[in-house]
Amino acid sequence: MGVEEEFHLVDLETRAAVPRVPEVLGELQGLDGEAFAAELKPSIIETNSRPTADLADLRTDLVRLRGMLAQIAEQRGLGVVGAGSVPLIDGSAQGITPSPRYERMRDEYQMLAFEQQICGTQVHVDVPDRDAAITVMQHSAAWLPVLLALSASSPFWQSEDTGYASSRTLAWHRWPTAGPPAPLRDAADYDALIGSLLASGTMSDPGMVYFDMRPSAHQDTVEVRICDASPSVDGVVLIAGLARALVRHGVRAHLAGRPAPQHRPELLRAASWRAARSGLEGDLVHVDGPELVPPSRAVRLMLEHLADDLDDAGDRAVVEELALEALARGSSAARQRQRANRNGNLEAVVDMLVAETRGAPDSPVDAPVSATVAPVLLAGYAPPAYDEAVSEDHTVRPAYSWLVSTLERIGPSGLLVHEKSRDAEQRARGMFFPQEDDAERLFPLDLVPRLITPHEWSTLSEGLVQRARTCEALLQDLHGERACLHDGVLPEAALRWLPQPHEAAMNLHPGAVRALVSGLDVVCDAEGAWKVLEDNLRIPSGIGYAMADRRVVRSVLPELQAPGGVLDADEGPALLREALLACAPPAAGNEPVLAVVTEGPADSAYYEHQVLAEEMGVPLLTPSELRAAAGMITIAATGRPLDVVYRRIDEEVLFTAPDASGVPLGDPIQEAVRTGRLTLANAPGNGLVDDKAVYPFIAALTEYYFGEKASLAAVPTWSCADPDQCAYVLEHLDELVLKPVDGFGGQGIVIGQHASEQDLEKAAAEVRAHPAGFVAQETVQISTHPTFTGAVLEPRVVDLRAFVVLAPTPTVLPTPLTRVAPPDSLVVNSSRGGGSKDTWILR
Known part of the structure; x- marks a missing residue:
């Protein structure tokens, strides 16, 4: 040549x-x-x-x-x-x-x-x-x-x-x-x-x-x-x-x-x-x-x-x-x-x-072909506490041995190559999570998957279903007899409001499931034990992103193959569709009509709305594509009545938005729900229970409603609505994590260990002014997971958002979303710089 x-x-x-x-x-x-x-x-x-x-x-x-x-x-x-x-x-x-x-x-x-x-x-x-x-x-x-x-x-x-x-x-x-x-x-x-x-x-x-x-x-x-x-x-x-x-x-x-x-x-x-x-x-x-x-x-x-x-x-x-x-x-x-x-x-x-x-x-052309490369990806890997892949003696845990070996063979340069392919793949799929300063921000994805063993998943699934059932029972109770309040299991001070007869949440048709889809955030602590961190019962996001993460990783890293296989994340949308149709209202026929309703591209999770609608084979509609007619909500373009709306839009936005004819949707939707012509999933008013002030009482409510001990532990939490607990929080603010009870996306969180004196003083003043608006949690040493940073693997804090559907049978979807915190942070939310990982539930 x-x-x-x-x-x-x-x-x-x-x-x-x-x-x-x-x-x-x-x-x-x-x-x-x-x-x-x-x-x-x-x-x-x-x-x-x-x-x-x-x-x-x-x-x-x-x-x-x-x-x-x-x-x-x-x-x-x-x-x-x-x-x-x-x-x-x-x-x-x-x-x-x-x-x-x-x-x-x-x-x-x-x-x-x-x-x-x-x-x-x-x-x-x-x-x-x-x-x-x-x-x-x-x-x-x-x-x-x-x-x-x-x-x-x-x-x-x-x-x-x-x-x-x-x-x-x-x-x-x-x-x-x-x-x-x-x-x-x-x-x-x-x-x-x-x-x-x-x-x-x-x-x-x-x-x-x-x-x-x-x-x-x-x-x-x-x-x-x-x-x-x-x-x-x-x-x-x-x-x-x-x-x-x-x-x-x-x-x-x-x-x-x-x-x-x-x-x-x-x-x-x-x-x-x-x-x-x-x-x-x-x-x-x-x-x-x-x-x-x-x-x-x-x-x-x-x-x-x-x-x-x-x-x-x-x-x-x-x-x-x-x-x-x-x-x-x-x-x-x-x-x-x-x-x-x-x-x-x-x-x-x-x-x-x-x-x-x-x-x-110098070039590899000049190097001996038989030369071997020493492992470099875990060089200097030093997790601060419990790490899911690397043990305290710096050896790779057995479940991760094949994965780390494969990653070492690919090497840093190979992973950089795959990251370029990942970005191209995400752009081709339109996999964005826009922010105010970046309308085309890709949904952050680390290519190193997280592994969950069959035993862990079995334990998690049992506890997650139990917790979702408890939250549903509490919602039904608070919108009905309110027995938990009368019996003193849940103090009324833990609630920011009580439902009133005229509210949309009080007018569901009999038998309606209120929290059909829940997103429960769990973490591994310093002992490797799973704990519930938060409950999300309004419009929890992440199913579509979890499924897309799997597809991207499989596309750009086909050489990663778990020896025994993993659960199929693509089954998630089918199970979600089955759950939604199982909750169709009494007036629905043999083939209920389902749609996903979204605010549109302005919503940062719009990509997920598109994915789920496409995977479930149903229309994706904005409020302006609906029409209120004859006590029903129809698809404006076809006139076909809707039986089930998978709501991925805030209830306040949905109720105030005009339909295709300019009619505000609030009253017509509430009437259709009340008369059994329409199911809204999730139901309005679920924020009553996923407020963080209710969180400390879920374990007691599990025993109250079902006579069962909670199988998943919770992070120790103090309610500032209680004077004694509030005093403890103020005294130990530099050791705790302070959270607004109605906060989401990591907003308003103050991590005492990382906060300045000025930040702590400001937080204390806000607690004293409005104690019922805050809870505090013990600072958990959350587990870390190897995350590629461009040259090596470094430990990053991770949590897991798992999704439970309560119909037709309570089920945990095989599409949990692992979220990854930025360096030196405990906050995993994507809106706060966090990323994600593909989560492999091993067979």
């Missing part, structure tokens, strides 16, 4: 491409006559490596040629840039290199010749004969766009950002004979095509067949031509290794007589366009799907496809490591944009490209 590299010459003062190749070419040819050549543009020079069968030798020769070129150029105040395009171009560089061939091309092709201020990398690989070369082209065509994505380095053209990772591809593909290889049978078919193109006047000589891969016009090789020039030597070596593997694969197919895959030329061209558009920062077209896949997946598919050929050449270890490094680093196009944005000018981009082209740091 051998490589032709093209380079721009730039003036080191102006940083613009300049037509000064003639000044340096003569001296370079005197040093190595066959290694350097002029190109169409007098600002572009070509180097030609020596033929070799070894990637390490190839790299050595590329470094040699780059060094010679850079040294001669620097003596004249010039820099050398290996990139598909150079951002700045001197006006004098618009001409062409004097030569009869180039002048003929200029006269014939005009603009196409003028705009060829572009550089590529071509790889030549030996083939047995020209028939084999044609077979190689056919078998390689679908994979060539991946090579383009790996090499994309031309985002700028004439001082402007083109919006493409490889603008060179756009310019190159304007030539009438450029693009994916034509579907050909053999060398005779190829020669006939050349004859036809020459006869048509489309090209002026056989060397102008500019397919992305072609038989060489003057050597017994196949030539890969699709790639941008690269500032990195290792980038070129990676392309060369993959190109040789493609050729070996095609030659084997030729010798075995295997038929070539059939791909539509339009799809191959579309795949090249997508690679030019995205580089390594967006999805690529997997032609065999066809489907869009993250770049890490596309590269992995290519490596799997060529595994045997890479092994036969002895290149597999080197190529795989170079590929992971390339994915972790991102495309040159992305780095150029980052430098331009950071420095505010394109001169800085040129400086970076000159430095990268001149430099040649």
